[in-house]
Amino acid sequence: MPKTIAEINERIKRGQAVVATADEIIDLAREKGIARTAAEVDVVTTGTFGPMCSSGAYINTGHSQSRIKMGGGQAFLNDVPAYTGFAAVDLFIGANALPDADPRNRVHPGEFNYGGGHVIEELVAGKDVRLVAHAYGTDCYPRRELDTLVSINDLNEAVLFNIRNAYQNYNVAVNASSKTIYTYMGILKPNLGNATYCSAGQLSPLLNDPFYNTVGIGTRIFLGGGTGYVTWQGTQFNPDVPRTANGVPRRGAGTIAVIGDLKQMSSRYLRGISMLGYGVTMAVGIGLPIPILSEEILAYTLVTDADILAPVVDYAGAYPNRSSEVLAEVSYAELKSGQIKVRGATIPAASLSSYQRAVEIAQTLKKWIERSEFFLTERVAPLPGVESGMSLKPLTERR
């Protein structure tokens, strides 16, 4: 018996909604069967918390007296450059931005202790951040220099806007070369010395809705400790990848672009992150609610770590050279056991995303719904499906 989102919201309002996390639903359905579980459960909550590089925030600082036009000039938040290609006092700060004075990889591996992700974390935490700007001056915006402290409460708008988050599945990184490498997937020891991965597996948002049957533009989500919305498919959206029999992508596939008011988020779920030898980024917490509108939708949420396969990729060879070579496929059950087998070798595996925090997010979202604090939204448009023919294009260089 299919339900509608309006019916589920009515039950949320009355405090009667039945919610389970994507972990809990597995045992529940095993016990009660699919038909009964689909009838009884209204929402399955998912969660993920890991480094998501294409994250950032836009802010409107308000106008100084006299006015300054930062647009077309330069602006820095705690020495980290913000993008000034907008109007006078609108800035965008990206998670990967680095202070001009950061030594980068001049001494390899660089430490990358502070950058855009850390600025966003400090803003969210309510700390003062130093805003410095240089402008060229105009008749209407005469000021050329600005140096002031600002906090999130001083800003007109502070909006998190991440153009690619919550990758549906991801590479497992190894290093087949003979020297240690420092990557966005962490430190990889030579000769397949270790493996790193970055997904919450069976709890991960888009792995529980593999064909985007419910998620779409306008879906309300848990974002960074507050609420946010899916605004679009994320960049590099690539639905047409090899999938297992139950539809789970075996490669990185779908992504989402998300937005939300930074002022109601928390630094527990937005964290500046430093990847040795690589750069800075931000760990973002996202939780996607999946309305159980049908048995089919429920069935997809029953995916387990053992069902999800991820490609093992050599980050010293195949990855930098953009080769599609995959050394092996391993399941998240194997990854979470702490050891995987690649070409006969047993390799220790460690995670870069936090499973513990992912569980916390799925549980928090569950609690919000049970307490009638979070309502589901009807999507305005779906994300492109496999049939869209959308694919990931490489950059072909030409002159």
Place this chain on the structure above:
Amino acid sequence: MANTTVSHRVILHFPSRVVNQPVISNFIKNYDLSFNIMKASIIPDQEGYVMLELSGDQDKYNAGISYLHDAGVRIEPFSQNVQRSDERCVQCGACVGFCPTEAFHLDGVARAVVFNNNLCVACGLCLTACPARAMQLRF
């Protein structure tokens, strides 16, 4: 008889009355140890510390350490100073992969990352390898 060479990382705490004395230079000169200063803060008339890696002959090392002790310097092994900020730690588990002594492990189904200070040998790797910079030197 072959001499054993040792290498230790220690933190020397200098009470203010010792700071102005040539303790360190005597120590280095008289005990023939090689050293690598990793961090230091010495200001005249105030408490100070030097964090260094000392290596040399075991007997001379022991004698040098007792000289420092007698001179009023407090000596601390480095490992107890590698600490985790639970506020900064995001529980990712990356350290389980890179710590050479397996001082970190994942606990149970909840997969909480547990740090066992007793297993730490203060190699210093986690100070820059932890993505959240949660591992810190405190003293």
